[in-house]
Amino acid sequence: MFVLIVGAGRVGSTVARAALAGGHDVSVLDEDPLSHERLDEGQSTSWEDAGGRFTVGHAIEVEALEEAGIREADVFIASTDGDNTNLVIAQIAKRRYDVDRVVVRVMDPARASWYAEQGLHTICPTQAAIAEFREALEV
Amino acid sequence: MYVVIAGGGKVGWNLARELIGKGHEVTLLENNRRRYLTIEEELEHAVQYGDASELWVMERAGIQRADLVIAVTGDDEDNLLICQIAREKYLCERIIARVNNPRNLQWFELLGIQPAVSATDLILRLIEHEVPSYGLVHLLDLPAEQLEIIEVEVTTGAPAAGKAVQQVSLPEGSLIISVLRGGKGFVPNAETVIEAGDEVLLVLDPGLEEAITEQFAPNGRAAG
Numbered sequence: 137m138f139v140l141i142v143g144a145g146r147v148g149s150t151v152a153r154a155a156l157a158g159g160h161d162v163s164v165l166d167e168d169p170l171s172h173e174r175l176d177e178g179q180s181t182s183w184e185d186a187g188g189r190f191t192v193g194h195a196i197e198v199e200a201l202e203e204a205g206i207r208e209a210d211v212f213i214a215s216t217d218g219d220n221t222n223l224v225i226a227q228i229a230k231r232r233y234d235v236d237r238v239v240v241r242v243m244d245p246a247r248a249s250w251y252a253e254q255g256l257h258t259i260c261p262t263q264a265a266i267a268e269f270r271e272a273l274e275v
Numbered sequence: 276m277y278v279v280i281a282g283g284g285k286v287g288w289n290l291a292r293e294l295i296g297k298g299h300e301v302t303l304l305e306n307n308r309r310r311y312l313t314i315e316e317e318l319e320h321a322v323q324y325g326d327a328s329e330l331w332v333m334e335r336a337g338i339q340r341a342d343l344v345i346a347v348t349g350d351d352e353d354n355l356l357i358c359q360i361a362r363e364k365y366l367c368e369r370i371i372a373r374v375n376n377p378r379n380l381q382w383f384e385l386l387g388i389q390p391a392v393s394a395t396d397l398i399l400r401l402i403e404h405e406v407p408s409y410g411l412v413h414l415l416d417l418p419a420e421q422l423e424i425i426e427v428e429v430t431t432g433a434p435a436a437g438k439a440v441q442q443v444s445l446p447e448g449s450l451i452i453s454v455l456r457g458g459k460g461f462v463p464n465a466e467t468v469i470e471a472g473d474e475v476l477l478v479l480d481p482g483l484e485e486a487i488t489e490q491f492a493p494n495g496r497a498a499g
Contacts, residue, residue: 196352
């Protein structure tokens with residue numbers, strides 16, 4: 137599988153490394169060149185030497201998305217730090233590029249649940265945290 | 276009319292003021308605290324503090340009863356999302372979005388957010404209008420209706436120059452609707468002779484620009 141991950145923060149970079157280790161082709165797009173360091177963190181070889189791809193560019197720019205390989209992507213993960221950016225690029229991946237599996241991180245539970253109802257596969261870390269806190273507090 | 280405006284920058288604030296002046300009910304949403312407090316001194320209860328892309332902020336502003344939602348923040352993703360949610364979740368019939376970066380216009384079109392207004396595009400069109408070397412000027416695009424209205428200045432030696440309208444080989448799907456000559460406009464008939472220097476207005480199907488340029492201004496781009 138070819139996995140394109142947009143946003144190499146803690147979540148994006150860790151998922152990227154796991155996907156690469158799992159034998160998938162992985163391309164990462166981030167506007168910050170320094171985010172590359174997170175991909176190399178704790179690894180014996182560099183991200184590229186391990187077979188990964190890295191592109192610097194803004195998430196909603198066509199050139200950046202295409203350079204990062206969105207046309208060939210089987211899986212698209214939107215994990216930038218902006219909910220609205222993630223929701224927009226996820227819809228671009230689905231509607232313009234017809235990517236098979238699109239997964240999008242949305243911090244705001246309200247937007248996450250509404251867009252899930254519209255058919256987007258959303259992941260809401262805030263909702264997960266709320267659930268864990270409630271479990272810990274038994275409320 | 277009740278109007279919700281997202282984004283209290285120069286555009287949003289001035290729009291709110293103008294609309295209130297015209298007697299409309301307006302709620303302006305601004306998520307920068309200091310900016311909000313500045314605006315609040317003038318607009319008072321017509322401005323609310325909060326991130327307009329949060330559903331509860333939209334609901335507090337009464338988006339369900341809004342006749343028009345205008346998203347004019349400085350962030351295109353925010354404007355896209357606000358308009359999409361306003362229309363698809365809250366069933367607001369009329370929306371207007373601001374496009375900050377004209378390269379993002381395609382995403383507004385992809386997600387069906389219309390009309391999307393780009394100041395850069397508007398100014399570029401004015402430049403085209405003022406600089407005749409462009410040859411052909413888009414006056415109006417109606418993408419949903421698949422029609423455009425363009426203006427072209429007839430160059431000396433163009434195939435159409437000196438010909439009657441009925442003799443000009445216009446591509447199928449185009450029509451001359453008016454001619455501007457010596458500062459005056461008129462609607463031509465089949466016998467009207469097109470002269471070099473005329474500004475001709477045409478309505479056409481999209482994609483015929485090149486065929487039109489060939490007839491009226493084949494050397495238009497090179498000139499000037």
